[in-house]
Amino acid sequence: MRCAEATHGHLRLAVAGLGEIIAPALAGVKAGERGMFALRPEQVRVSAHHEAQELHNHYHGKVRDYLYLGDVTVYKVELDNGVVLEALLANSAPGRANSSRSAIHSASAGATIRECICVTDLSTDAATRPHESGRDSRVTQWLVSLPPTLFLLVFFLAPALIMLVASFQYPGEFGGLAPLFIDGQANLSLETYRFFFSDLIYAEIFLRSFLVAAATTLICLILAYPLALTIAHSPKRHRDLLVLLVILPFASNFLIRIYAWIILLGPANLLYTPFAVIAGMVYVHLPFMILPLYTNLEKHDPALLEAAQDLGAGALTRFWRVTFPLSLPGIWSGTALVFIPVLGMFAIPELLGGTGDILIGNLIKEQFLDNRDWPLGSTLSLLLTVAVLVLAGFSAWAGHTRRRLA
Amino acid sequence: MAILEIRNVTRRFGNLKAVDDVSLSIEAGEFFTLLGPSGCGKTTLLRMIAGFDEPDQGALFLEGQPLAGIPPEKRPVHTVFQSYALFPHMSVAQNIAFPLRMAGKDEDEIRRRLKETLELVHPQRQGAAFSARTRAARSSVALARGLINKPRLLLLDEPLGALDASCANRWKAS
Known part of the structure; x- marks a missing residue:
């Protein structure tokens, strides 16, 4: 050509x-x-009528042969000049079915030669090629992503940089920060970092926070998985209602719900204990584990479980070999949505926990509001962010699985 | 003796009789095809043979033994599903070896049978180079997975659509 x-x-x-x-x-x-x-056979359409004359590429021909192959039918069409085109049509596609079925009927009625029009629809092929997106669409993409990018730069990156600088500054005499420059000299130090690493108590609070976050995440996962599975397996018309029930607690204020726990735990002599903290954490964060899990589980193809059963897998094996590995993306997103907020949470330990239950969140809050030591607060926040990023990076690396039968 | 005997099997869904008093007997080594328009009960019959459904009336016998009450995972009957139902989180080899692992075969035997089966369904493409990107390749994988543990009976639910003719003939021969 x-x-x-x-x-x-x-x-x-x-x-x-x-x-x-x-x-x-x-x-x-x-x-x-x-x-x-x-020319891909599935890009060639066959129609009995001259319905698609307005399309660029169409040819007049006769159906010489066709083969019914379950959900598709292959047509061999001989064009007027003798060239044979092959067309592959889905038997279930709406619209297409009519023309293909009429071709089948006429053919099976003995009329093996059928006049038809072959239309090659090349435009759909173009849509699947990524490298053909022109400069226009790139500009559009850029424009669309500009507002969120700006938002993140102004309200996330800039404050993070301010915190980074603040962590090296001295605290002001009455709170706030001491001037960055005194007499043209940079007024910076590593004092807060030295302080953090000199006392094991901070490392201990970090460790305790990570343990509380890990325990909360694990309990949430254990509670959420059966629930998400039940919702995903319940009849379609009930699912939306069940999901609504999961998010219904958000309708009442977070602090009110925590105060309700105070009323519940007080008489049971469980208030101000680590148990109370974890119970509150699990209670508040459970929906964040259920929803991503449900979204994932709902999409599973039931045929996979049937295939596993057919090939000899019992109920437990089916869960561990099929359902569970396929739900890992949902588990990861649920884990991120629970673990990270729990790490920074200060309200629940403050209201439900005892003096020994303070977490990093409380420590940071204390530096800013009570001790007026902004540099130390900034340092703690930064170290927490770094720790979370390291952990997220590690889990992304560990959870990285090759795409297999994509 | 017939490998599969279906005796007066009826299956109703509400008012609809999906399978109405079907009796047939299939000999070992026989290649038996059920033909009919969609909705005529082919899949329902296959699901009853595989064990995903039980007949309302009548009974099924595999090598003379009644199948009633035996769950699908305990029947020496494997199905190649219409959608192939390949496990997306497993490699081609893991997919094909799945029935052997379920049967608790050791690694050596799994490796040997895997090689044999791949040669059978797709002699020109093997090992690492074998991928399941195309429809035909996917159907080969599904077929290999159905065959590998040598089921007494292999059920194919509209499987030939994507098999190329030569492949279809080859495994019919085998």
């Missing part, structure tokens, strides 16, 4: 046996070049 014309929008190809074909533009193809041209 020879390329007759190459413009920004399309290619005009001169193809031996087919004549002229309009194809989507392809970067690097110039007019006058020769090359190969392939």
Whole structure:
């Protein structure tokens, strides 16, 4: 085939046996070049009527042969000039079915030669090629992502940088920060970092926070998994209601719900204990584990479980070999949504926990509001952020699984 | 003796009789095809043979033994599903070896049978180069998975659609 014309929008190809074909533009193809041209059978449509004359590429021909292959049918169409095109049509596709079925019926009625029109729909093929997105769409993409990017830069990156600088500054005499420069000299120190690493108590609070977060996440996972599975397996018409029930607690204020726990735990002599802290944490964060798990489990193909059962897997094996590995993405997102907020949570330990139950969140809050030591507060926040990032990076690396039968 | 005997099997869904008093007997080594328009009960019959459904009336016998009450995982009957139902989180080899692992076979035997089965369904492409990107390749994997543990009976639910003719003939022969 020879390329007759190459413009920004399309290619005009001169193809031996087919004549002229309009194809989507392809970067690097110039007019006058020769090359190969392939037509996917599933991109060829067959219609009995002249319904698609307005499409660029259509040919008149006769159905010489067809083969019914379950959910698709293959047609061999001989064009008027003797060239044979192969077309593959889904038998279930709406609209298409009519024309293909009429072709089947007429063919099975003995009329093995049927006049038809072959339409090659090359535009759909173009949509699947990523490298053909032009400069226009890149500009659009950039414009669309600009507001969120700006938001993150102004309200996330900038404060983080301010905190980074603040962590090296001295505290002001009455709170706040001491000036950054005194007499043209930088007024910075590593004092807060030295302080943090000099006393084991901070490391201990960090460790305790991570343990509380890990325990909360694990309990949430154990409680959420059966519930998410039940919702995903319940009849479709009930699912939305059940999901609504899961998020219903959000309708009442977070602090009110925690105060309710005070009323519940007080008479049981469990208030101000580590148990109370974990119970409150689990209670508040449970929906954040249920929802991503449910979203994942709901999408599982029930045929996979049937296949596993058919091939000899009992109920437990089916869960561990099929359901569980397929739900790992949901587990990861649920874990992130529970673990990270719990790490920074200060209200629950403050209201439900005892003096020995303070977590990093409380420590940070204390530095800013009570001790007026902003540099130390900034340091603690930064170290927490770094720890979370390291952990997230590690889990991303550990959870990285190759895409297999994609 | 017939490997599979279906005796006066009826299955109703509400008012609909999906399978109405079907009796047939299939000999070992026989290649038996059920033909009919969609909705005529082919899949329902296959599901009853595989054990996912039980007949309302009548009974099924595999090598003379009644199948009633035996769960699908205990029946020496494997199915190649219409959608193939390949496990997306497993490699091709893990998919095909799945029935052997379920049967508790040791690694040596799994490796040997895997090689044999791949040669059978797709002699020209093997090992690492074998991928399941195309429909035909996926159907080969599903077929290999159904065959590998040598079931007494292999059920194919509209499977030939994506098998190319040569492959179809080859495994029919085997």
